[in-house]
Amino acid sequence: MYKPISFFIALRYLWNTHLPNFKKIITVLSIMGMSISSASLIIIISIMNGSEENFKKNILSFIPHLIITNKNQYIKKSEFPKNILQLNNIEKVSDFISKEIIVKSQNNIAMAEIIGIDNTNYYYKNNYNTKNILDILKAGYYNIIIGEQLAKKLNVHIGDRLKLILLSNKNNFFSGKIFNQCTFKIVSFFSTQNEVDYYQILMNKEDSLDFLNYSKNYITGWRIWLKNPLSLDIHQIKKTVDNLIILDWKTQKGELFKMIKIEKYIMLFLFFLIFLVAVLNIFIILTAHVIEKKNTIAVLKTQGLSDWKIMLIFIIFGSSTAIIGNILGTIISILLIIQNNFLKFFINIFIDEINIPIIVMPYQVFFINMISTFFAIFLTLYPSWNAVRLKPARILSNE
Template sequence: MYKPISLFIAFRYLWNVRLPTFKKIITILSVIGISISTASLIIIISMMNGSEENFKKNILSFTPHLIITNESQYIKKSDFPKKILKLNNIEKISDFIRKEVIVKSKSNITTAEIIGIDSTNYYNVNNYNIKNILHVLQPGYCNIIIGDQLAKKLNVYIGDKIKLILLSYKNIFFSKKNLNPQIFKIISIFSTHNEVDYYQILMNKEDSLNFLNYSKNYITGWRVWLKNPFFLDVFQIKKIADKFVLLDWKTQKSELFKAIKIEKYIMLFLFLLILLVAILNIFIILNIYILDKKNDVAILKTQGLSFWKTMLIFIIFGSGTAIIGNMLGTMISITLILQNNFLKFFINIFFDDIDMKIVLIPSQVFLINFMFTLFAIFATFYSSWKTIQFKPAKILDNE
């Protein structure tokens, strides 16, 4: 006798060479459906992970995760709230100089943002891809580095000079007292393929202090870089620095952050739909098999098969389809992600010039498979419970 009997019978129902062609097709289609659902979900979530990585690299590498300042954006260095250093999510803190200015060249005029840098800003300035940037921007020479898109707008090149005009907001009228024009020389142009290329101007911190007429040991504020910017708790920091103004990256990039959140909610909704379709598929197939095999179930009961072993047959049968489909879908998705040239080629058919990064996280793959298998087992309980309601004498009455 085959043992365990429930497992043997379940596998016989799941697949054997004597199964009718129609039943084989149903089983194959159910496995394929779950495989496609699992593979598509893993690939979509991996693409979302890649989007988040690109967001962190291209946006959050230049945008401070948190800015600590006051209402006037003019603060003394010694006023720094040191208790913030005790927070676990803090990676780097540096003071900074920042101010919006009017930029005038021979052919055009626009607004921009000056950033004063020195050795304390080393964590951030590396992202501009300029060698020896701190050595190039020596204090006292009035040299600047601007973004390539800003240079195109102003129609200027390396070696050209532009005029920076500081506009005071204390008076809404333009007058010579409010303007502080100064000539600066462009010694380099950076290109980050980021939005900062359109408006940022880098200069030495001492030059920026002189240009802005800042007193010694006064700054605009502090830039805070986090280990994980998506887990920024502004309210926790606000308790520590309640006398300061906090500007987090979510506020500065609110529209983009909302778009990412909406995308996540859509993906969650899609996951629930895919899961629901897979569960309904298993539920329908299992009910068809139970109705088809009710005579066999009745005979097994008359032979002394217990209620829970009868249920176990169809639980194994239903969950076996899900497990096989999950394994197959997982292998397909991992293969496609590792050989991502095919996925990129397929994406570029519909969207031109998109460099989509795909990041596979093993814990997410495990969670998807676990959730599919768990809900598939739950989906078999009702149908399997119906089998123990069969009355063998009634079913076999006309046999």
């Protein structure tokens, strides 16, 4: 006798050479439905992972994750709250000089933001695609580096001079001076393929202090870079800082990040519906199979096969379709992701010029497979339980 008997019978019901072609087609379609749903979920969640990583790399890389300052944005270095260094998520802290100004060329005028940098601002030295940035921006020379897009807007070139105008918060009634202006020389452009190219201007920190009329040892505030900015707990950080203002990246880009999260959940929900249809298809097929095989079930029960083994037959029969579909769907999705160019070509049919990295996380693939298998097994319980409720004497009375 074949052992285990439940496993043998279940596989015979699933596929054998004597099955009618119609049943073979139904089985193949059920497996294909599970494969498509699993592959779709894995690919979509991997694309969403890539979009979040792209957001983290191209957006959060160029704005501070946290800013600590006061209401005047003019604070002494010695007032730095050292308690914040005890938080585990802190990667780097540096003081900064920053101010919104008006920039004027011979042809145009625009709003911009100046950034004063020195040796302590490691981030700006490494992420603006400009070599020897501190050698170019020597103190006292009043040199600046501006974004390419800002340069196009102002219609300026390297070597041209720009007039930077700082509006004062207070009107000096004695001198009538309500703004400070100074001329700087453009020595280079930076291009980050990011929105900062449209408004940022880099200059030496000492020159920025002089231009802003900052006293010695005074700064705008502190920039804090986090190891994982997406898991920012602003309430925990506020507990460690008193009498200071904390601005997080969500104040600038929070709405954009929320849109990405909403799109992610909507897409997952839509593809979950596809998965649900595939699982319900297995449930319907299994229910119909129980009705069709009621005479066989009655014979098995009269031969002494226990109820739990009969249930096990239909549980294996139904869940094996889901398991095979999940395995095939996972293989298909991984192959498509590895063949990145083919997948991007397919996506570009619907969306033009998309260049989002696709990131596969093994635990997500495992979770999708486990959830889909669990749902399939759960939905086989009722038809399986319904099978053991059949009364052999009543079924076989007319045979």
